Amino acid sequence: MSARHPPMDKVLSAHGDLESLARELEQLPGAFPRRVDADPEKVERGLAQLVLTVIELLRQLMERQALRRMEQGTLTDDEIERLGETFMKLERRMAELKEHFELEDRDLNLSLGPLGRLL
Amino acid sequence: MSTPERMPLEQQITLIELVDRVLNKGVVLTGDITLSVAGVDLVYVGLRVLLASVSTLERLHEPEAA
Amino acid sequence: MLHLYAVVEGLDDLPRLAGVAGAPLGRLAVDGVEAIVSEHAVAEVEPSDAAVLEHAGVIDAAMAGSSAILPARFGRGFPDGRSLEEALRHEREELTRALERVRRCVEFGVRMLAPVEQPPDPTGPLNGADYMRARLGELERSETLAATVHLALAERSRECERVASPMSRLLLSGVYLVPVRHAAAFQDEVRRLERAHRDLGFLCTGPWPPYSFAAIGDDER
Numbered sequence: 223m224s225a226r227h228p229p230m231d232k233v234l235s236a237h238g239d240l241e242s243l244a245r246e247l248e249q250l251p252g253a254f255p256r257r258v259d260a261d262p263e264k265v266e267r268g269l270a271q272l273v274l275t276v277i278e279l280l281r282q283l284m285e286r287q288a289l290r291r292m293e294q295g296t297l298t299d300d301e302i303e304r305l306g307e308t309f310m311k312l313e314r315r316m317a318e319l320k321e322h323f324e325l326e327d328r329d330l331n332l333s334l335g336p337l338g339r340l341l
Numbered sequence: 342m343s344t345p346e347r348m349p350l351e352q353q354i355t356l357i358e359l360v361d362r363v364l365n366k367g368v369v370l371t372g373d374i375t376l377s378v379a380g381v382d383l384v385y386v387g388l389r390v391l392l393a394s395v396s397t398l399e400r401l402h403e404p405e406a407a
Numbered sequence: 408m409l410h411l412y413a414v415v416e417g418l419d420d421l422p423r424l425a426g427v428a429g430a431p432l433g434r435l436a437v438d439g440v441e442a443i444v445s446e447h448a449v450a451e452v453e454p455s456d457a458a459v460l461e462h463a464g465v466i467d468a469a470m471a472g473s474s475a476i477l478p479a480r481f482g483r484g485f486p487d488g489r490s491l492e493e494a495l496r497h498e499r500e501e502l503t504r505a506l507e508r509v510r511r512c513v514e515f516g517v518r519m520l521a522p523v524e525q526p527p528d529p530t531g532p533l534n535g536a537d538y539m540r541a542r543l544g545e546l547e548r549s550e551t552l553a554a555t556v557h558l559a560l561a562e563r564s565r566e567c568e569r570v571a572s573p574m575s576r577l578l579l580s581g582v583y584l585v586p587v588r589h590a591a592a593f594q595d596e597v598r599r600l601e602r603a604h605r606d607l608g609f610l611c612t613g614p615w616p617p618y619s620f621a622a623i624g625d626d627e628r
Contacts, residue, residue, distance in 0.1 A: 236610045367480035
């Protein structure tokens with residue numbers, strides 16, 4: 223049976239960093255099932271991947287929350303300073319953890335199923 | 342079909358866009374059990390609840406700043 | 408079981424191609440709305456890459472031959488013609504409204520990608536407040552940019568939907584329902600916006616059948 227190929231006339235224009243763009247799109251629901259790694263030897267890494275993704279998601283959520291409040295003027299200067307320090311520390315810690323588990327940024331953007339759209 | 346990694350980039354992107362539409366968009370009729378609800382991981386459901394409450398928190402904060 | 412491809416109006420002939428797994432296409436009409444289907448001996452059709460492409464191919468061909476089309480999500484199918492008929496009858500009003508909504512329209516998808524973030528200056532001392540101010544600046548710039556581009560495209564669409572994801576480099580993910588006669592103007596606008604924002608990544612795909620505007624009733628089902 224001849225396999226059909228993706229219609230080539232659907233990309234009307236694409237410019238810029240296409241590699242990055244493709245990687246971002248790969249995180250979308252629907253693309254994810256094609257990337258599942260079923261190798262049992264990689265279970266530990268897979269677990270780290272899942273956990274760090276959740277932590278990264280929460281970090282971004284909290285940072286966005288804080289930025290919103292900063293925008294609205296409901297944070298004191300002291301709070302802004304402390305939050306900023308904390309987020310920077312979290313970012314550094316996340317970088318260390320990623321290095322330890324040999325994970326790239328792209329590994330930490332697991333498709334979140336139906337959540338994908340909310341993000 | 343060649344694996345996605347070996348496809349030219351534009352073709353890869355088209356496939357992603359197409360799959361996203363076919364699997365996640367489109368009309369759904371009652372009587373047709375779709376893939377969307379069945380088998381959703383509990384982690385995702387929990388996170389969805391978390392996100393919903395964060396949005397609510399954001400909305401609640403707005404009147405304070407007004 | 409019956410696999411559903413689309414609900415259509417004004418379909419002359421069935422598309423001249425095979426459906427998923429080579430199954431021949433059939434049609435089923437109920438009170439003015441018509442379903443394009445194929446019959447399968449299995450209980451469920453797996454959404455493999457091939458099946459997804461075949462499904463989309465049928466929808467593409469059907470759009471050319473109909474006055475209005477609602478692409479169907481790749482679902483698990485209907486046990487028989489009777490259950491599909493019942494579903495069509497049950498949703499007939501909503502389907503008719505949805506068909507009217509997308510009549511003679513196509514869908515475009517536009518995505519906008521932020522350039523790679525410059526890491527904060529390692530030489531200068533970056534305190535918490537500096538960090539927050541920098542982040543807030545970035546966030547506000549991204550949001551303004553995405554809103555501007557989206558608005559420009561929304562003005563050239565019958566309907567649109569935008570997903571905002573400030574948590575990734577994808578500043579804008581929008582889908583736009585555009586009447587066919589305005590499609591060229593829409594594409595011109597995309598190109599104009601690309602030229603105006605050269606440092607950003609842009610992706611415009613289409614014209615698609617109106618997948619993103621085909622939903623009826625409760626989204627959560």
